Amino acid sequence: MTTLPTKRALVTGGGGAIGRASSLIFAREGARVAVVDVSLDAAAETARLVNRAGGEAIPLVADVRDDAQAARAVDEAAVRLGGIDVLFNNAGIMSHEDRSVLDGDEELWREIHDVNLFGTMRFSKHAAPHIEAAGGGAIVNMSSFLAVLGCSAPQDAYTASKGAIASLTRSMAVQLGPRQIRVNALAPGPIATAHVEQFFPDPEARSLRLARFPLGRFGRPEDVGELACFVASDAASWLTGQVIVLDGGSSCNYL
Numbered sequence: 001m002t003t004l005p006t007k008r009a010l011v012t013g014g015g016g017a018i019g020r021a022s023s024l025i026f027a028r029e030g031a032r033v034a035v036v037d038v039s040l041d042a043a044a045e046t047a048r049l050v051n052r053a054g055g056e057a058i059p060l061v062a063d064v065r066d067d068a069q070a071a072r073a074v075d076e077a078a079v080r081l082g083g084i085d086v087l088f089n090n091a092g093i094m095s096h097e098d099r100s101v102l103d104g105d106e107e108l109w110r111e112i113h114d115v116n117l118f119g120t121m122r123f124s125k126h127a128a129p130h131i132e133a134a135g136g137g138a139i140v141n142m143s144s145f146l147a148v149l150g151c152s153a154p155q156d157a158y159t160a161s162k163g164a165i166a167s168l169t170r171s172m173a174v175q176l177g178p179r180q181i182r183v184n185a186l187a188p189g190p191i192a193t194a195h196v197e198q199f200f201p202d203p204e205a206r207s208l209r210l211a212r213f214p215l216g217r218f219g220r221p222e223d224v225g226e227l228a229c230f231v232a233s234d235a236a237s238w239l240t241g242q243v244i245v246l247d248g249g250s251s252c253n254y255l
């Protein structure tokens with residue numbers, strides 16, 4: 001039995017590591033997927049992989065920083081999929097220039113918030129009426145374990161944006177619950193993507209960080225995709241307003 005049968009899902013940032021793994025898992029579980037990304041090539045590659053695996057996906061290009069593009073992508077997804085039941089607000093950026101609040105660069109803070117937080121707001125605003133029209137469904141936001149933890153190697157603009165998404169998730173859950181739209185957020189620890197690996201340039205830095213992980217490894221994009229799939233599914237029908245940390249146990253580990 002599949003967990004997302006007949007669902008129609010829109011995944012932002014669907015061309016990236018977690019978005020691609022999630023799209024493949026959603027489709028494996030029976031959903032038809034609109035893969036939205038600022039890069040059409042990346043979205044098209046995800047859709048190709050989904051279709052090759054026997055699923056059904058369409059690629060759509062949109063920049064989450066642009067409200068008109070967000071509206072257009074949501075409407076096109078709704079027309080081509082015949083509605084929307086699930087929105088995964090996964091698109092997000094981090095920057096190697098992002099450090100402490102003490103030397104915060106306002107332009108960088110705006111850029112990171114425009115994608116991570118405002119992108120979540122824009123797609124939610126446009127997709128919620130479609131999800132309501134479908135009789136209800138789920139919005140899954142993408143936070144980070146940095147929303148609940150400080151970090152001695154700070155990325156404060158990113159952290160603040162993900163903390164805001166966690167708060168927004170709870171408020172959205174309260175507002176949208178009466179419309180039968182559940183809203184939850186995932187708060188992953190480091191996922192072993194090429195981008196994150198750049199933070200650990202040498203084996204010593206990597207193993208120092210890994211020592212904090214009781215399970216002895218960083219996450220995989222599929223770890224996040226499987227949880228997103230469960231949270232989006234009817235199996236989680238009483239789950240809303242939660243920020244779910246998945247981090248291999250690192251936030252429990254006082255070293």
Ligand SMILES: NC(=O)c1ccc[n+]([C@@H]2O[C@H](COP(=O)([O-])OP(=O)(O)OC[C@H]3O[C@@H](n4cnc5c(N)ncnc54)[C@H](O)[C@@H]3O)[C@@H](O)[C@H]2O)c1
Nearest residue numbers: 013015016017018038063064090091092142144188190191
């Ligand atoms: N990788 C991690 O360790 C980790 C940990 C916690 C949370 N996250 C979050 O998970 C999400 C996905 O991360 P990932 O590791 O797959 O990153 P990624 O860089 O592989 O994928 C992000 C995708 O978003 C797209 N994107 C970026 N800006 C966009 C825009 N303006 N409009 C539309 N699409 C845009 C990119 O083209 C890319 O395909 C992000 O929100 C990230 O903050 C990642």
